[in-house]
Amino acid sequence: MSKVPHWLTYDFPPEVKEKLGTLWGGDWKGQAQKWFLLRFTGQDSEINLSGDGTEIAEFSEWSWMLPHEVIEHAVDFKKPVYEEVLSTFAPYLHSDSTAEAST
Numbered sequence: 001m002s003k004v005p006h007w008l009t010y011d012f013p014p015e016v017k018e019k020l021g022t023l024w025g026g027d028w029k030g031q032a033q034k035w036f037l038l039r040f041t042g043q044d045s046e047i048n049l050s051g052d053g054t055e056i057a058e059f060s061e062w063s064w065m066l067p068h069e070v071i072e073h074a075v076d077f078k079k080p081v082y083e084e085v086l087s088t089f090a091p092y093l094h095s096d097s098t099a100e101a102s103t
Helices: 014-024 067-073 076-092 096-101
Strands: 008-011 030-033
Touching (some): 008 076
Antiparallel strands (some): 008 030
């Protein structure tokens, strides 16, 4: 396990603030996040975004991606946080092809 040693923050752009205020009420400014890196050793079928069904799921789909793909798919205002996270975790990240080539 690894972690980013400090909180990472981003501000919502005005159009996102307005949308969140309409959907959820309140004055949403942005987020502060603490990031951890863990290794998933289960099967893809074990990933359950719906939980026990008692709450609304935050995400509707997921996929495995290479680090650069995460940045490419991120919304612009979150990219600096994702870049810092991936930079911090870079020593621990590798693609399966890299791992196979080194064994």
